[in-house]
Amino acid sequence: MAHLYRLSIVLSFILTVSPSLSTNTEGNALHALRSRLSDPTNVLQSWDPTLVNPCTWFHVTCDSSNHVTRLDLGNSNISGTLGPELGELRHLKYLELYRNDIGGKIPKELGNMKNLVSMDIYGNRFEGEIPKSFAMLKSLRFLRLNNNKLSGSIPRELTTLKDLKVFDVSNNDLCGTIPVDGPFASFPMESFENNKLNGPELKGLVPYDFGC
Amino acid sequence: MALGSCVSLQLLIEWIVLFLFFSEASFASNTEAEALLKWKDSLGNQSILQSWVAPENSSSRTLSPCLWRGITCDNAGNVTQINLPNVGLTGTLQYLNFSSLTNLLRLDLRENQLTGTIPSSIGVLYKLQYLDLATNLVYGTLPLSLANLTQAYELDFSRNNITGIIDPRLFPDGSAPNKTGLVSLKNFLLQKTRIGGRIPEEIGNCKFLSLLALDESRFYGPIPSSLGNLSELTVLRLSGNLFSGNIPPNIGTLSKLTDLHLLTNQLSGFVPAELGNLSSLTVLHLAENQFTGHLPQQICQGGKLVNFSAAYNNFSGPIPVSLKKCHTLYRVRLEHNQLSGFLDQDFGVYPNLTYIDLSFNKVRGELSPKWGECKNLTALRVAGNLLGGKIPDEVVLLNQLRVIDLSSNQISGELPAQLGKLSNLLVLNLKDNMLSGQVPVGIEGLSSLEDLDLSSNMLSGPIPYQIGECSKLRFLSLGMNSFKGTIPYQIGNLVGLHDLLDLSYNLLSGGIPSQFAKLTSLAQLNLSHNKLSGSIPASLSNMLSLVSVNFSHNNLEGPLPDTSIFQLADPDSYSNNKDLCGEVQGLRRCTTRANEKDGGMKKSKLVIIVASIASALFLSLALAELAYTMEVNEKSDVYSFGVLAFEVLMGKHPGELISYLHSSANQEIHFEDAPDPRLPPPAERKAVDLLSRVITLARSCTRVDPRSRPTMRTVSQLLEMKAAGSE
Numbered sequence: 001m002a003h004l005y006r007l008s009i010v011l012s013f014i015l016t017v018s019p020s021l022s023t024n025t026e027g028n029a030l031h032a033l034r035s036r037l038s039d040p041t042n043v044l045q046s047w048d049p050t051l052v053n054p055c056t057w058f059h060v061t062c063d064s065s066n067h068v069t070r071l072d073l074g075n076s077n078i079s080g081t082l083g084p085e086l087g088e089l090r091h092l093k094y095l096e097l098y099r100n101d102i103g104g105k106i107p108k109e110l111g112n113m114k115n116l117v118s119m120d121i122y123g124n125r126f127e128g129e130i131p132k133s134f135a136m137l138k139s140l141r142f143l144r145l146n147n148n149k150l151s152g153s154i155p156r157e158l159t160t161l162k163d164l165k166v167f168d169v170s171n172n173d174l175c176g177t178i179p180v181d182g183p184f185a186s187f188p189m190e191s192f193e194n195n196k197l198n199g200p201e202l203k204g205l206v207p208y209d210f211g212c
Numbered sequence: 213m214a215l216g217s218c219v220s221l222q223l224l225i226e227w228i229v230l231f232l233f234f235s236e237a238s239f240a241s242n243t244e245a246e247a248l249l250k251w252k253d254s255l256g257n258q259s260i261l262q263s264w265v266a267p268e269n270s271s272s273r274t275l276s277p278c279l280w281r282g283i284t285c286d287n288a289g290n291v292t293q294i295n296l297p298n299v300g301l302t303g304t305l306q307y308l309n310f311s312s313l314t315n316l317l318r319l320d321l322r323e324n325q326l327t328g329t330i331p332s333s334i335g336v337l338y339k340l341q342y343l344d345l346a347t348n349l350v351y352g353t354l355p356l357s358l359a360n361l362t363q364a365y366e367l368d369f370s371r372n373n374i375t376g377i378i379d380p381r382l383f384p385d386g387s388a389p390n391k392t393g394l395v396s397l398k399n400f401l402l403q404k405t406r407i408g409g410r411i412p413e414e415i416g417n418c419k420f421l422s423l424l425a426l427d428e429s430r431f432y433g434p435i436p437s438s439l440g441n442l443s444e445l446t447v448l449r450l451s452g453n454l455f456s457g458n459i460p461p462n463i464g465t466l467s468k469l470t471d472l473h474l475l476t477n478q479l480s481g482f483v484p485a486e487l488g489n490l491s492s493l494t495v496l497h498l499a500e501n502q503f504t505g506h507l508p509q510q511i512c513q514g515g516k517l518v519n520f521s522a523a524y525n526n527f528s529g530p531i532p533v534s535l536k537k538c539h540t541l542y543r544v545r546l547e548h549n550q551l552s553g554f555l556d557q558d559f560g561v562y563p564n565l566t567y568i569d570l571s572f573n574k575v576r577g578e579l580s581p582k583w584g585e586c587k588n589l590t591a592l593r594v595a596g597n598l599l600g601g602k603i604p605d606e607v608v609l610l611n612q613l614r615v616i617d618l619s620s621n622q623i624s625g626e627l628p629a630q631l632g633k634l635s636n637l638l639v640l641n642l643k644d645n646m647l648s649g650q651v652p653v654g655i656e657g658l659s660s661l662e663d664l665d666l667s668s669n670m671l672s673g674p675i676p677y678q679i680g681e682c683s684k685l686r687f688l689s690l691g692m693n694s695f696k697g698t699i700p701y702q703i704g705n706l707v708g709l710h711d712l713l714d715l716s717y718n719l720l721s722g723g724i725p726s727q728f729a730k731l732t733s734l735a736q737l738n739l740s741h742n743k744l745s746g747s748i749p750a751s752l753s754n755m756l757s758l759v760s761v762n763f764s765h766n767n768l769e770g771p772l773p774d775t776s777i778f779q780l781a782d783p784d785s786y787s788n789n790k791d792l793c794g795e796v797q798g799l800r801r802c803t804t805r806a807n808e809k810d811g812g813m814k815k816s817k818l819v820i821i822v823a824s825i826a827s828a829l830f831l832s833l834a835l836a837e838l839a840y841t842m843e844v845n846e847k848s849d850v851y852s853f854g855v856l857a858f859e860v861l862m863g864k865h866p867g868e869l870i871s872y873l874h875s876s877a878n879q880e881i882h883f884e885d886a887p888d889p890r891l892p893p894p895a896e897r898k899a900v901d902l903l904s905r906v907i908t909l910a911r912s913c914t915r916v917d918p919r920s921r922p923t924m925r926t927v928s929q930l931l932e933m934k935a936a937g938s939e
Contacts (some may be wrong), residue, residue, distance in 0.1 A: 046590065046614070052451070052475060052497075055569060056545075056591070058614050058638060072662065075684055075708065081855070096686075120710070120733075142735070142757065166757045186776060188756060202849075 026068045035089040037080035038100070043073065057157065067091035074098040077134055081105075083095040087112035098144070099123035106150075111136040118142040123167065125149055130169070132157050140164055146191075147171040153196075159184055170194050175212030177201035227496065244291045245277040247312035255303030283859040290315035297322045297344070304328025311336050316343040322368065325349055330374075335360040346370040354407070358382055359392045365420070367394070370403035377409030377425045378402075384417040400898060403449070408431060416441040427473065429451035435479075440465055451475040451497065456877040464489040474522065476500040481662070488534070493657050499523040506530065507551070513539035519603060521545040531558035540564060546595065547571040555599060556580035565589055571596075571617065572596040579618070591615040595641070599623055603647075607658065608633040619643040619665065624652070627671075632657020643689070644668040651690075656681035667714065668692040675715070680705040687716040689740065698722030699744075714738040716762065719744065724768075729754040741765040745790070761785050768792055771802045774832075794814070821899075825862045826904060829931050846920035852915025853927065857906060906931075 021030070031049040051099075055062035061070035067090050079101035087109030093116060098146040103125035109132025110119070122144040129152035130145065137143075140161050146168040153176030154169065164183040174195040178184065180203070196212070216533070218351060245266070252261045261400075263281045278285035284293035301324035310316075310333045314878055319337055319644040326348040334343075335357025346368040353376030354369065361367075384393030408430030415421070416438025432454035439448065440462025446469060447838070455477040463472070464486025472490070483503055487496070488510025496511065499521040506529035507522055517538050531553035535541070541562045547569040554577030565586045571593050572856045578601025583592070589610050595617045602620070602625030613634055617640045626649030628644075634640075637658055643665040650673030651666070658664075661682045671693040679688075680702025688709060695718040703713070704727025713734055720742040728737075728750035737755070738753070740762040747770030748763060758777045765788045772778040772794035783798040788792040793802035909930055915921050922930070 056569075058590070072686070074686070074710075118710075141759065144733075166760050168756075188775075190756065 024053045024066075025088050026091075027051070029085040030054050030057070030060065030068070030071075032083060032085040036083050037078045039076075039078050041044050041077045043076040043078065061094075063091065069115075070094040070096070072096045073100070076100055078102065082107050082110075084109040086110055090115055093117045093139075095119045095120045095121070097124065101125060103127065105129075106131055106145075108133045110134070113137060114139070120144045120147045124147065124198055127151065130155055130158075130174075131152075134158060135160055137161065138163070142166045144168045145172070150174060153177075154179060167191055216359040227564075243312045243935035244315075245275045247309040248277050248283070248291070248294075250282070251305075251308040255301065258301060258303075259565075260299040260301070284318075286315070292316060293318040295320045296324070298324065300324065301326055305331050305334075310334050310417065314338065316340055320344045321348070323347040327351070329353075330355055330358075331358045334358065335447045337361065338363065340364050341396075341636075342366045344368045345372065346403075353720055354375075354378065354382070356381060359394065362392065362395050363496060364394055365396050366399040367397065368399070368401040369405060370425070372405055374402075375406045375408075377407065378412060378415075380412035380414045383412060383414035385414060386417045388661045394418060395420075397421055398444075401425040404428040407627035408432065409436070411436050413438045415439065416494040418442065420444055423447045425449040426453065431455060434458075435460055435463075435474075437462055439463060442466065443468070445469055446492075447471040449473040450477065453477055455479055457488070457538050459484055461486045463487065467491055469493060471495040473497045474501065478502060480504070482506070483508055485509065487511060490514060491516075493517055494540075495519040497521045501525055502526060503516035507532045507546075509533045511535070512540075514538055515932065518542045518564075522549065525549055527551055533558075536560045538562075542566060544570075545569045546573065549573050551575060553577075555594065555597075556582075556601075559583075561585045562589075563587060565614075567591045568598065568785050570595040574598055576600065578602065578623070579604055579607065583607065584609040584707045586610065588612055593617045594621070595619045597621055601625070603628055603642075605630065610634070611636060613637055614660075615639045617641040621645050623647060627652055630654060635659050637661055639663040642669065643663045647671055649673070651679070652713075653678045655679055657835075658682050660684055662708075663687045665689045666693065670694060672696065674698075675700055675703075675720075677702040679703065682706065684708055691716040691718065693718055695720055699725055699739075701727040704728050707731065707733065709734045710757075712736045712738070715742065717741040719743060724748055724752075724763075726751045728752055731755055736760040739766065744768055746770070748778070748792070750774070752776070763792075764788050766790075768885070772796065772799075821861070821903070825857075825903075828927075846924065847921050850913050850924055850927065851918070853924070854910045854921075857913070861907065861910075862904065867933050 004209060013079045027049060030047065034044050034047050042060065047054070052059050052150065054068060055066050059072050060068055061068050069091055070093060074096045077100065081104030084107045086107060090113065092113045095113065095116060095118065098120040105128035106126050106208045108131040111131055114136065116137050117139050118141060120142065126148040127150065130150055132155045135155065135157035138161065141163050141165060141208060145165065150169065150172040151174065154174060156179055156212045158181035159179045167183070169188050170191060174197055177198050178192050178200045180200050213734035223702045231601060234270065236261050248264060249266065249808065252258065252264050262280065263393050276289060277283045277291060278289060282294055282296040283291055284295065286292045291313055294316065294794065297320050301321065302914070304327055306328055315743055316337050318341060320342065322344045327350060329352030330345070330350060332355040334355065338360060340361050343364060343366070347370065351370065351373040354374065359382045382394055384913055395418065396422050397498065399422060403425050404427065410433035411431060412669045413436045415436060420470050421442045424445065424475045425447065426450045428451065430453065434457040435450065435455055437460035439445065440460055443466065443467050445466050448469060449471065452475065453475045456479060458481035459474065459479065461484035464484055468491050469490050472495065473495070479501040480503060482505035483498060484507050487508040491514035493514055494516045495518060503525040507527055511517060511520065511532045511932040512534040518540050519542055527549040528551065530550060536558060537560055539562060542564045544564060551573040553575050555575050556577040561582050562587065567590060569591070572595065575594065575597040576599065578599060581604040584604065585608025587610065590612050591614060598844055599618065599621035601623065603623060603629045608628050608630040611633065614636055615638060617639065620643065622645065624646040627647060629652045629653050632654030635657055638660055640661060641663065647669040648671065652672060653676045655676060656678035662684050664685060664687065668691040671694065674697035675690060675695050677700035680700065683706065685706045686708055688706065689712060697720065699720055700716065704725055707730055709731050710733045713731065716738045721744065723746035724739065724744055726749035729749065732755060735757055736757060745768065748768060750773050753773040753775040761778065761781050764784060764786060768789040769791035770793065772792065779795050781796065783796055786792050786796060793800050795801065909927065913921055913927065
C-alpha cells in the first residue's frame with residue numbers, strides 16, 4: 001500500500017513536470033497492470049511509463065515493430081490481481097505469470113490475445129471459472145492453469161484449440177466432466193488430477209454430462 | 213424655489229448614478245452567474261456542480277458565483293477563474309456564454325469527458341491567460357477566433373479528437389504592432405490529437421514561446437526554420453508525426469533548449485553539427501528516422517546531456533567525441549546504425565548511466581575495465597558489433613546489471629571467474645563469440661538468471677554441476693562449444709526450464725540423466741551431435757510439456773520413451789545413433805521385454821492391476837449411482853463397462869474373446885485364460901480369485917441379451933462385496 005502511495009506521488013510529479021505519459025497503448029496496459037500488483041522485490045522497477053514504449057523495460061520483450069511479445073514475470077513474488085487491460089496486448093505470445101501470489105478472477109479479456117502461444121499462470125491463487133473466451137486463443141499451444149483455486153467446469157469450447165499441446169488444470173476445484181474431443185484426446189490424466197472432476201465425458205445414448 | 217429643486221435634482225441624479233454604479237457591479241456578477249447556471253443546466257446531472265445554485269431568497273442583484281466550486285473571483289466580484297479539472301464533467305461548451313465571462317483569466321477543464329466542439333465565441337475572452345481543455349473528447353477544429361487571445365500564455369488541447377490544421381493566422385504575422393495572434397504564447401500543447409498539416413512558419417513570431425509539444429499527432433512537412441528564431445524555446449517535442457526533410461541548422465542557436473524530441477518521424481539528411489551549440493541540452497531524441505551522415509560531434513558540449521537516442525537510423529562515422537567526458541549520461545540508445553568507433557576509447561566513465569545500447573553497429577575495440585565504474589548500469593547491450601579483446605573482470609562489479617548482451621562479436625578469453633557476483637542478472641547472452649576456457653563454478657551465484665546463452669563459442673571443460681543452482685533459468689543454451697564429460701544430473705533441478713535446453717554440438721559423453729524427467733515445463737530439448745551413450749531414460753515420459761526433441765548424432769540405443777512426443781517425433785530427431793528402437797520411421801521395432809528383472813517387479817505389477825480395476829470400479833460406481841434409475845437403454849453402458857473391464861485385465865480390446873464367451877455359455881473362465889501377455893501371472897491365490905470373479909462379472913455384463921445383463925447398481929454392489937471380501 002505504501003509502495004502504491006509512493007508510486008502515485010512519483011507519477012503525479014512526473015505528470016506535472018513533463019507534459020504527458022507515453023501514449024503507447026501497450027505501455028499503458030502494462031502500467032495499469034503494475035498498479036494492480038504488489039511488488040515487494042521491485043521486479044517492476046524498470047517499468048518507466050514516461051518512456052515512449054515499454055520495450056526497454058525488463059521482463060518485457062518486443063518484436064521489431066515495438067509490440068510486446070513476451071511478459072516474463074514467473075517466480076517474481078508478486079501479488080494482487082489482473083485486470084482487463086492485459087487484453088490490449090494483441091501481439092503477446094508468451095504470458096508467463098507462474099508461481100506468484102496473484103489472486104482474483106482470470107479476466108475474460110485475456111481471450112483477446114489472439115497471438116498467444118503460451119499462457120502459464122499456474123501456481124497462483126486465481127479463482128472463479130476458466131473463461132470461455134480462451135477458445136479465441138487460436139494459436140495457443142501451452143495452457144497451464146494448474147495449482148490455483150479455479151472452480152466451475154472446463155469449457156467445452158476449448159476443444160476447438162487445434163494447436164493446444166499441453167494443458168494442465170491439476171490441483172484446482174474444477175468440477176464437471178473432462179472434454180474428450182480435439183486436443184483433449186491426447187492430454188494425460190495427470191493434467192486433470194486433484195479436482196472434483198467426474199472423469200471423461202461419455203458419448204453415448206445416455207448423456208452423463210451433468211455440469212456442476 | 214428654483215434653487216431647491218436644482219439641488220434635489222442634482223442629488224437625485226447623484227443617487228441614480230451611485231445606484232447604477234453599484235448595481236452594475238452586481239449586475240455583471242449576475243450575468244456571469246446566470247451564464248454559469250445556464251451552462252450547468254446544459255450539462256445534465258453533474259453532482260460536482262451542486263454548489264452552483266441560486267439561493268431561493270436571493271434577488272438577481274445578490275447572486276454571486278464566487279463561492280461556487282471551481283470559481284474564483286477578483287476583488288470586484290468578477291469571475292476570473294474556472295478550475296474544474298478531473299471532476300467527471302460531461303456535456304459540451306456549447307452553452308457556455310463566453311461573452312458574459314469576459315473577465316476570465318484562467319479556464320481549466322482538463323481530464324473530463326467534455327465533448328462537442330470548441331465554440332468560436334471563446335475568442336471574446338480577451339483577457340484569458342490560461343486555457344486547458346486537454347484529455348477530453350472534444351472534436352472539430354481549432355477556431356480561428358483563438359487568435360484574439362492575445363494575452364494567452366498557455367494553451368493545451370492535447371488528447372482530444374480535434375482535427376484540421378493549425379491555421380497560420382493563429383499566430384502573429386510579424387508586423388509591428390501585432391494586433392491579433394497568440395503573441396503572448398509561452399506553452400502550446402497539441403499532443404495526441406488528430407490535427408495535421410504543416411506547422412506554419414508564422415509560429416516563429418511567437419517570441420515568448422518556451423514549450424512547443426506536438427507529439428503523436430498527424431503533422432507533416434518540414435520543421436519550420438523559423439523555430440530557430442524562438443530564443444526562449446526550452447522544450448521542442450515533435451515526436452511521433454510525419455515530419456520530413458532536414459533539421460534546420462538554426463535550431464542550434466536555441467541556447468535555452470533543454471529537450472529536443474524528434475523521435476519517430478521521417479526526417480532525413482544530415483543532423484546539423486550546430487546542434488552541438490545547444491549549451492543547455494539535456495534530452496536529444498533522434499531515433500527512428502532516416503538520418504544519414506555523422507552524429508553531431510559536440511552533442512554534449514554543454515555537459516548536461518542525460519538522455520541521448522539516435523537508434524534505428526543510418527548514421528555512420530564516429531561516436532561523438534564529446535560523449536567521452538559526458539558524465540551526466542543516464543540513457544544512451546544508438547543501436548541499429550552503422551556507427552564505427554572504439555568501445556574502450558570513445559567512452560568514459562558514467563556514474564549515472566543505467567542503460568546503454570550500441571547493438572548492431574560497427575564498433576570495435578574492447579570492453580575496457582573502466583566500465584566497472586558505471587555502478588548504476590542495468591543494461592549493457594553491444595551485440596552485433598566488431599568487439600574484440602576480453603570481458604574484463606571489472607564487469608562483475610556492476611551488481612545492478614540485469615541484462616548483458618554481447619552476442620555476435622569477436623570477444624575472446626575466458627569468462628570472469630567471479631561472474632557469480634552478478635546476482636541481479638536476468639539475461640546473459642554471449643552467443644557467437646570466441647570465448648574459451650571453462651564455465652566458472654561460481655555460476656551458481658547467478659540466482660536471478662532466466663536466460664543463459666553461451667552457444668557458438670569455444671568453451672571447453674565440463675559443464676559445471678553448479679549450474680543446477682540457477683533455479684530461475686528458463687532458457688539454457690550451451691550448444692556449439694567443446695564441452696566434455698557427462699551431463700550433470702543437477703540440470704534436472706532446473707524445474708523452471710520452459711523454453712529450451714540445448715546442449716547440442718558438443719563432445720558430451722555418458723548417459724542422459726534420468727533426472728531430466730523433472731523438467732516438466734520444458735518445451736524443446738536438443739542433445740544432438742554429442743557422444744551420448746546408453747538409452748533415453750524411460751522417465752523422460754514425464755516431460756509432459758515437450759513439443760520438440762532432438763537426440764540425433766549420438767551413440768544412443770534402446771527404446772524410446774512411450775509418450776507421443778517421442779513416438780511421433782520426426783525421424784531426424786533420432787538419426788545417426790547406435791541402436792535406438794521404436795515405432796518411428798527409420799528405427800527398428802523394439803523386441804518384447806522378455807528379460808524383465810523379477811523380484812519386486814511382480815508385486816508392483818499386481819498393484820497396478822488391482823489399482824486399474826479399482827479405478828474402473830470407482831468410475832463405474834460413480835456412473836452406477838446415476839445410472840441405476842435409467843431405462844432399458846442403459847444396458848448398453850453396462851455392456852461398455854464389461855468391455856472396459858476386459859480391456860483393463862487383458863491390456864487390449866477383448867475382441868474375439870467376447871464372441872468366444874458367448875458361444876461357450878456357462879463355462880467358468882479363469883484368469884489364466886485371459887492374461888495380459890506383457891505381465892507375469894499373479895502368484896497369490898487371493899489375487900487370482902478376485903480377478904476370476906471380476907472376469908465372471910465382466911462376462912455377465914457383455915451378454916448378448918441386454919435384459920440378462922445386470923444393472924449397474926447390481927454390478928456396483930457386487931464389486932463392493934468382492935472388494936470387501938478380499939480384505
